[in-house]
Amino acid sequence: METITVGQLLEAVHGTLLGGSQDMELTVSGVDTDSRDIHPGSLFIPLVGERFDGHAYITSALEAGAAGCLTARVRTDYREDKFYIQVGNTERALRDLAAWYKNRFQIPFVGITGSVGKTTAKDMIAAVLSVKYKVLxxxxxxxNNIGLPLTLLRLDHTHQVGVLEMGMDKPGEIDYLSDIVRPEVGVITNIGDAHIEKLGSRENIFKAKCELLPNIRKEGGLVVLNADDPMLTTLRGNTPVQAVFCGKAENADYRAQVTGGDGVSHIHCHVTTPNMERDIRIPALGEHMIYPTLIAAAVGEHFGLTPDEIEDGIARFVPTRMRMNVIQREGEITILDDSYNANPQSMRAAISALADTHSSWKVAILGDMFELGPYAPALHAGVGDYLGKRGINCLVAVGKLSQNMAQGARDAGVPTVYFCPDKEAAKAVLPQVVRPDSTILVKASRGMALEELTAQLLTLC
Structure with missing residues (x-):
């Protein structure tokens, strides 16, 4: 973050200066929301959650080196060397500060949402654009409502483009976030079942994701959509800015077909776009990787990259930790660590990647998928059925909901199925499923924290 003055802060957050320092030229060089991790000279913003109130930590944050703070509470214990700015709501003030700060930088932004693949698309787009630009x-x-504003506050004048992911679990959140960003390019990766417990139906999820559309800049704006998603294809001819579609469909503007791969580290695909046609190596596994690749190609072409630059950027792609990270171990053992999160669509994509590997022993260690509400039993059973259809040799199902997955797998003919009600039970099973020439997938919703099982697999290999 580049320095801003107290006077500028007051303008940005529509605040009132309380007691303490009245120096309007005093500057801050960053924003902190965790009193345990304060950077000298920062602004401390005390956020209020269901189980905590950051106002209780203002004193400790200032003692740790924060230059001043925002507060929604009137105080009496002011320090003369610190400033205190009163606001109506500290989370809203963080949002207002990020929007004000962003407007100091006249650079374009890419805003990405969708049920599955947001992070992978973000990483792929950033890898491609980084060939030519300095990317935030x-x-x-x-x-989310906190993370996106904090990301914007990392901007400095070396950045030339921003690539921002936007998550949601209820209506209104994408509108809230995209209204801050006002992206030049919007991306909706797909519409799935993630958060269906809170939103009630795929139709409501579709509506929530489409909150992005009116916030895309009209001048030079572009929206990139999935040509193979039946809900997103209904947007053809019905978007406020130019739309391009990516996928396997014949009428897609950006098309790809998988042509091969080594089953260990990469796939090959034939890519056709308005500006190029060539074979490209994607350094990741799974046919679903054509979607972030095509999305990145569309964004790259929008920002003037050449076909060679786009191919170079795709080759530089590195997934975020626990997002289908490929870990090679001795004994020809491969671990696919995709443990960060899961929903029914991403489970199937990961299982397909596992099925396409060349190992003789394919193991899926899968945990509960959350926020599926009354659909959870059937959706877990459906994942188990898909394991059988894709010829997976072994399932270790972890968590109470995954009992449905285990039964679905047994019914679908998966030869070896273990049901483990918790991670401790799973840890006892793992030594029985690790063998030479194997590929092992680990995946579940974030709350399951199955990276603990990945860590154990590394010690067993």
């Missing part, structure tokens, strides 16, 4: 991108899971 979302790191980790900073894709």
């Amino acid at each position: 991108k979302t790191e980790g899971n900073f894709n």
Whole structure:
């Protein structure tokens, strides 16, 4: 973050300066929301959650080196060397500050949402654009009401384009986030069942994702959509800006077909776009990787990259940690660590990647998928059935909901199925499923934290 003054802060957050320092030229060089990780000279913003109130930590944050703070509470214990700005709501003030700060930089942004593949698309787009531009991108899971504003506050004048992921679990959130960003390019990767418990139906999920559309800049704006998603294809001819479609469909503007791969580290595909036709190596596994590749190609062409630059960028792609990371171990053992999160669509994509590997022993260690509501039993059973259809040799189903997955797998003919009600039970099973010439997939919703099982697999290999 580039320095801003107290006077500028007051303007940005529509705040009132309280007691303490009245120096309007005092500057801050960053924003912190965690009092345990304060950077000297930063602004501390105390956020309020269901189980915590950051206002209780203002004193400790200032003692740790913060230059001042926002507060929604009137105080009496002011320090003369610190400033205190009162606002109505600290989370809203963080949003207002990020929007004000972003407007200091006249650079384009790409905003990405969707049920599955947001992070992979973000990483692929950033890899491609980084061939030509200095890119600011979302790191980790900073894709929500707090994380996205904090990402924008990392901007500096070396950045030439921003690539931002936007997550949601209820209506209104994509509108809230995309209204801050006002992207030149919007991306909706697909419409799936993620968060269906809260939104009630795929139709409502579709409506929530489409909140992005009116916030895309009209002048020079573009939206990139999935040509193989039946809901997104209904947007043909019905978007406020130019739309391009990516996928396997014959009428897609950006098309790809998988032509091969080594089953270990990469796939090959034939890519056709308005500006190029060539064979490209994607350094990742799974046919679903054609979608982020095509999306990145569309975004790259929009920003003037040549076919060679786009291919170079795709080759530089590195997935975010625990997002289908390929780990090679001795004994011809491959671990596919996709443990960060899961929903029914991403489960099937990961299982397909596992099925396409060349190992003789294919193991899926799969845990519960959350926020599926009354659909959960059938959707877990459906994943189990898909394991059988794709010829997976072994399932380790972890968690209470995954009992439905285990039964679905047994009914579908998966030869070896273990049901483990919790991770401790799974840890006892793992030594029995690791063998030479094997590929092992690990995947579940974030709350399952199955990376613990990945860690154990590394010690067993």
